[in-house]
Amino acid sequence: MAVTALGPPVLPALSDPATETVLASGLLPELAYAFGGPFHFLLPDAFDVNLRAMQDALATAGVDGFVYFAKKANKAAVFAERAAALGAGVDVASAGELREALGHGVRGEHLVVTGPAKNPHLLRLAVQHGALVAVDALDELDAVITLALNGQVPPARVLLRVLPPVQPHSRFGMTEAELATAMDRCVVAGDALRMEGFSFHLSGYALQPRADLAARLAELCLKARVKGLEASRISIGGGLPISYTDADTWHTFLETQRPAHYHAGKTFQSSDFYPYHSPLAGPDALASLLATRPEHTGTTLADVLKDAGLELLLEPGRALLDRAGATVFTIQGVKDRDGYRLLTVDGTSLSLSEQWFNSEYLPDPLLIPQEPVAPAGLFPAGVGASTCLESDMLTWRKIAFRRLPRVGDLLLYPNTAGYQMDSNESPFHDLPLPPKVVIDRTERARPRWRLDRHFT
Template structure:
């Protein structure tokens, strides 16, 4: 069903990088869809490595001593852990399974950062045994770490004290000022069984100035702790570096024009709940801008403050390292006509495109890959995309996408740039449907990319 005018359908074209173009040109996506007979994710680890190198360069260019921990929760795939290990980075983990996975794929114990609230005792024991850094979230957790270190007596437990941000006082993470005072006292009393290496925080949202302001506060906390006799030489500012899925004009035009009529069943979203799919500075550029920012009540840049205090800056990016590092492919298995648009059903669920489960929408346009070598007439063919489940709300894309060809059964839909949080944070074998496999695609000197299955253990 064609609608002649494209102007009435908001679009949001995704940025494409050189790592994606050979995959699309090779026909590999169609072959993999045939081989697996269902939805799949493909991973582009070269993009991960490029993002990591760019962030490391941003630290070097600012003359800042820093270390990057890949936030493993953003994607379960083993290949990204392997690339982090070979690229001189660590891993941020929050479970015993994640810690074991990281060790099994070549990450040294001292290059692990253990985060999360109310950590399992087994996780804490492994962290102390392997000399991982533990971001301590509460006083009782600190007591557990001290007890484990006293019992083991192999090496001192390495800890950062997680700070409750003043700007987010209702966060369930971190310690208040009074709790931090008590924690410092307990670290001193513990003596050489504890290495209190500094402080950490994580802020919700993607604004850079609040991160710079809080980082400066952590530097001051380190200087105070040193006066008490503690090491206090590192600060972790967590993740939250923004990335751009699309260009500025496309993003602002989309926000200005989209309305409920553009969505199946007149679905209404609050635009403030959308991820900011464009950022003026993103990835390594955002890190550079953060280091160049001037925290409140100072004339110095954050980089200057870090250098002057002899601090090592730690970061735990997830999405920013995974930018352009993968995509998700579904096959269309049903097409229904509706009033002025079509309703597609694909062979998977929105559990593999996780944004929908946060009362939001994954907005970058999916790419239609027709299986007919000579697809039907071109034009504007709006369609929404539903899942192969019995749930009315299980929609991959509520928005009516303006496809250039009429979607047909057997055609493929490629959702771009899904490696960061979209692929597997909410996956479930609902209806006993198998989880989509992860395919690692690597570019070599050959004319065609090579592929293999990911080596994730669990």
Template sequence: MAVTDRAGGWPALPALADPAADAVLASGLLPELAYAFGGPFHFLLPDAFDANLRAMQDALASAGVDGFVYFAKKANKAAVFVERAAAGGAGVDVASASELREALGHGVRGEHLVVTGPAKEAALLRLAVQHGALIAVDTPDELDALAALAARAPAGGTRPARVLLRCLPPTQPHSRFGMTEAELDTAMERCLQAGEAIRMEGFSFHLSGYALQPRADLAARLVELCLKARAQGLEASRISIGGGLPISYTDAESWNSFLAEHDSRYYHAEKTFQPGDFYPYHSPDAGPDALAALLATRPQGHAGHLADLLKDAGVVLLLEPGRALLDRAGATVFRIQGVKERDGYRLLTVDGTSLSLSEQWFNSEYLPDPVLLPQDPGGTDGLYPASVGAATCLESDMLTWRKVGFTRRPRTGDLLVYPNTAGYQMDSNESPFHDLALPPKVVVDQTDRPRPRWRMDRHFS
């Protein structure tokens, strides 16, 4: 995507080049859509999703690993990504009955669903069993509930519950996800007692963070658990390592320079952030490359790479990326409603809220520089620092506390395009606060035309 220049040495965080998004920006389509919707909106680039999925599948094949990719639906509610997952031979990771029904309705086969999340509601468990979805079981009690569901089914009705037992990461003992070693032993015993009602297919984990070594270490532990479970008579043929594959929004030099220059004077109201709370906006191994690097990582205490362990044990690797499948798959557009002059910078107010750009829950903000699309292509170049606030009555409702160094003067009516927002940014925190409409999603199917073709996303709810 077109990026903000590093004018006058002002701290910047330019997004990586994105020809597909650049084509949309250059087409003149966005001002027309902003006029039509009368508020902020998102545009989606599903071809990028397709490319990311193929690259993930290629990384598994190149390492000789039998694996399967699930799209983590929580990362974006758009229907088009579920449709593309089904068409691309992937599954979908869901955590609610609504998400499960949405995935089924958009073409995902029941056996290609994995159900995650803690303390799942009875309706979700019932649907998952009926459709043959794989279920990551978080507690022994949840396993008992599944066994009871299957036992109550009429003859020839509900199929056995397919389960993975979720492990509590030893390195994150305070995580609210997963079972302790003692609970796992209890769960495996109950799987045996349940007989044909439960088909125990392996283990899974939820691990926070993006470091590859801890993920490889825990994956190796799950392989060992599979071998232990097999010795007890359980199937245990697969493990799920969740998501956590980082992507790069910017280049290494820009990211390192930004962190070095990070200072409260570059933020509205001298707001302070801890650099450790920021997402790692650059990673040396990103997306499919991160998966390849993970498979080539040697788990602690093992002589071979993770890929070797999986192949030797005959274990299938399942993964549930969200952000990594959505890299460069969309952007978010706001219109500037007002410009207020401050001492040495400007405060822009846009026609939406920060709830459509979701980093607040990490005590952070979305850092890649927004792109300014001026109504009037004329004007002079210069340095025009500006922060971006929302159209609400909340002092803290800021899309960008950071003073972005625009190289053109922002004016009322201009558009701001936040790049690469498809992964978690678009709808994780969305809210119709002040009765403002939720930003619609526009699918841009063809960016190689003089005028890109677009349609509304077909999300059911």
């Protein structure tokens, strides 16, 4: 059930044996003491499992495919290292991300460079290292062609990014007329350029629109081949959902949550929240996408790709980071309010990025008492940050803690590796950024840890 007998709705995260092993080891209080502030711990073995499962889903469907890890989802070096070790690529959108990926073992030809209006330095690095460039506009294509014609570099590799018809107001991608012009310019560029296909990215998580647009890109590839272009690959971006909690808990939470369950009567619309449960998540969502029948085709997306001789490119972020890390804070203040408590922790909501999108990171944090005996009961509490901002709340919702939260106790926010732990972090108040701790071996009685090797 998602509602306690006496308190506000709860939203426990799905069980994660690796995180539970770290908890049971007693390592977290030592790390909190050593760092003197909040920290993140990373579980790269989970990344490996997720990546292999996606590669297996492609193989099972008989689809030639390649997975790029969307680096924007987490800055940690360890995930680029694991992608390189497992034969995957990395999706980058800045010169810094490109350098990081190269420096941690990712081959240049296994990079895809995305994003709008790319910096000239980024484009030059991409072409020099043989990266695949998802071209977002005609002027950007011209810049790539100029680099390829004027530099001592291998042929520039490009995808042409398509403006999704179902999202016509998107600022990304090219219209049909622009695509026709772009293909003509690729033909004129000759051997200096390899036009490898088309790409798109859709907001949201629905599978049918992705399958429909992927089939349209397959048709575009066939038209491009008539012009003499290679056009052998399509990229469908990311957007594979994950599940943080089970279906009953999630739906009950949405039906029962109301302003009284939040500090200061804060209100959220259900549409503001990430879908914390998905019936098909990660690799299962990919398998279902490949089995989806695009409109007007009469066959599956997998068959469309195979019939056209196309390689499918993916750029997942969150889906590769499911259960690959968590965030730990120390409680440094407790206040009583009318029927609930306000906890203040030694960090900011910048380390839980959902708050900065007018939303809330909903999976319940776990209380880790530091005293041998903590009073049991029901202790609702919101969680605030150690800043001077009234709105800087990690959790507006009154969490139904089953132990009395006290100063010195730890709070563990589960499954934060995907976008949460650092996409919006800032040294506000001159607070240091929380370090990232890599847990290399969770099967040991005493897990081994090290600091992540991120360069910057």
